[in-house]
Amino acid sequence: MIELRHDVAGDLVTVHVPETTEDLAEFWKWLYRARERGPVAIDTETTGLDVFSPVFRLRTVQFGDASDAWVILYERGGYHASYARDALIRLRGILIHNASFDWLVLGQSAGISLEDLAPWTTDTRILAALCDPRQPQEGGTGTALKPLSAKWVDPAAPDTQGGLTKVFNSLGFTKETGWAGIPLTNPTFLLYAGLDVVLTARLAPMLRRELARLDVRPELVTYEHEIARLCAVMQRTGLLVDQDYAAPLARRLAEEAEKHGAIAARYGVTSVGSPAQVAEALAAMGEPLTDRTNAGALKVDKHVLLPLADLDRDWQRIGARTPNPLAYAVLRAKRAAKWGGTYAERFMTKLSAAGRLHATISPLAARTGRMSVTDGLHQLPSSDHVIRRAILAEPGHVMVSTDFQAVEMRVLAALAKVRRMTEGFVNGGDEFDIHAYTAKLIKGGKATPRDRKVFKGAGFGKVYGGGIQTIARQTGATEAEIAQAVAAYDRAFPEIKRASSRWQRQAYQNGMVFISATGRRLPLDRDRSYAVVNYACQSAARDVLGQAMLNIEAAGLLEYCRLPIHDELLASVPKREAADIAREIERCMTMDLYGVPIVAHAEIGGRSWGSLYGADY
Template sequence: MLKSKVPVRSRKKGLISWEHRLAHITAKIERRGYLLDKAYAAAKSAELYEQQLKWEEVARREGVDNVNSNAQIIATLQERGVKLTKKTKKGNLSVDDEVLSSVALPLTEAIIQAKKAMKWRATWFDRALHGQDAEGRVHASINSCQARTARMTISGAVPAQTLPAGDSYVRHAFLAEPGHVTVSSDYGNMELRVLAAFSGDPTMLDAFHRGLDLHQLTADAAGVDRKAGKGTNFTVVFGGGWRAVVEQYGVSEAEAKKAVKAFWETYPGVKRLADRLQREARRTGFIYTGTGRRIPVDAHRIYAALNYFIQSTSRDITARALIELDRHGYTEFVRLPIHDELVFSFPEDQAAELAEKTARLMEMTVRGLLIPVDAEIGGQSWGSVLDLEASKH
């Protein structure tokens, strides 16, 4: 019954058996689990609790007894002459982080910091400590085919995809095996390379083949700085416009508009691909990816068709890597798959060799364009990899 609902194009590509095999592999990774540094996690939980208490005391002195009570916060701010206008979906006044950050008062700072300490303690460290098994391991829930685009999601005791980006603070709580080191292998500019490969845009392809700086290329075309160029490249891939460049990269409105306009003019092949996908979505309500996956596109979000295509295709490259690694017997070393990154625990004396072998297995050439993999070898903790990367800059 269910098989008949799978599009013929998808069945011909073998997606059903492919997804079953991937689910089996991720289940093996889940069962093995990730070793927890209990002493570190407990220490950080205690530190955050102290910070929470300190900031809650500041909030009390400023007139709010409960930092989780929106009613108290709203009443106190209004008493101090703060005009609140933002509303929640239910029509109530909002005092979210955006609102609180816009009000420069000791009270709002105390509320923000108290809530942050509370959230980090509960979400990262207490969840791991409470979720560990008898061997001191935590087990993530890896949802191998979860999002609309089939991107994998991770939940449970190790919600890895929501960890603070580029921050080793939480990652230090997760350890490679005794005598092992952590290796992080990630794809270089995966989404942009997928975009170049499937759009066939000659300028973008040439940049990657010649090792040019695509972000600088976009910036130069618009006459803006590299930050605006980089923001534009990633924002377009993820389905955003100039407003998203302003909000996410702190670029001025004028520069963001120039950069987005220059992007579409510089890479006309991308424009043709985006237009084709939007026409397909508008006509059928779906798009198909290069692997034959059918993805629904809402009528009011036709603009997202390109993003869905790139995101789903990129996910399938990571999925293929997991299957290939499993075929060669490396699954026992995999700790987590996180979008375009795989985290490994390798024996220290073999780490360099294994990192190189697995990186080459992960790499993939798409329509003549290599999607490369860079492996970074750290210490025992996952966080050590980020510390090493930070020391190089």
């Protein structure tokens, strides 16, 4: 038996590493005693983070409580692997930090499905996010185990992490390659592995007490664990990639990036990624650039370049000016390079042996609780089919995309109790267009499509916190027009401004924390308290999606779901049953929020996701 000792918050804890069957028998005795005392913390050490990679391996499985950790050398196989699997099956109270990852690891590498583990799991990462969802750059502690342990358990908790990195380097490994290459019985590696479960076991009761002190609803804790489980199921299923399409696409996008880069070079921009070069060349062409970064440099990001190229945020012509050829070339070159590298190439390099992309779905990614998806899928252009064409439904299936209809505005109407907006949603029918309704409400029968666009910008400005200048850039209208539109919007829907003031007052009285409709704590920045409307709406919209996902599982349709992305749920369904399943998903995503109908529309496509956006397959 290898035994390592370490001081944690003034207590000497022991990390046990069984080497023989007699040692494993001692682990078994401890496990039964620990199981009776309360939840047991578990963790894994692996060769990396890509659980579905053909070269991924599970190295160790750890079990622990506040004073003891047992590191089982799973990689040795035989009795070691057998004892670890049997122990996992017998636990009826589990603590894990970032449970989704370990659920997937143990399912993929140890044959213990997340359905067997999830009902017994408490995820300390979820508990921490519900105490304070802010990341370190936002003024919070974040949700990583070591910083949380440094705050709540022992300020010296991160020390072992630094020590392990030094060991990796001394052995000729990087931080990324060290996990696979370090010898299995390296003492620093074993100590690091064991201390993680000790820290998790100590962290859990402290976070529970903090949640009780903050009066966070227990139902919200349960709900977030359910959402994490649903996201993990979808991540495990993954997305089927059309490799015969994605590989040539990557090459074509590289050629396109080179072509438009050459055009930019004619205007003196040898690197489209150099803001200074782009700004200098645009200024020489007479373009007035005024936006600056915090460091004082002129901004030439997408939000600045799109209006100069006479394009809206969906890359559609605005018709407000003659497009600037340099701005257009820079945009096209950067987009092609990003699409080729971030999407097409990554789709190919991150494939599992089954030809699937298992993007990580993070259910608590943003401060508001909004979800995110890795591998660029969360940043796909809203109307483009080129990248989505690479994602396929199963053989014999078609893609179904079900999207909430104007959910941000519906949530705003519900939360702020906006009378005229609510009347429109209630009485407008299936084809109701809130932005056209707003334009007619304010401008009367003379309202034009351009008026609709301007008032849509004003409405989204309310929801997302965009200022006059930002809305003007996005719509192609002048700042004076937008200022008038926003003022008219406030007169038509005065409840929004009143709700914003009320919510800001409540947040000030609560230590700059706004409590969402579901009881979620949303910390506000003192210099951006106006963002409370954005936070309230985003958080409620996310929880509407979460409830819809639970409804879909209850209807027996979770197996078809592939991805929750923004306000859309993507599914792969049997072609013969597509109409019936689409109607059922619509039903599951339809609900009432404080008297405002939340409705969804399902669209049935072809074999690829891109078929829902104009692709021919």
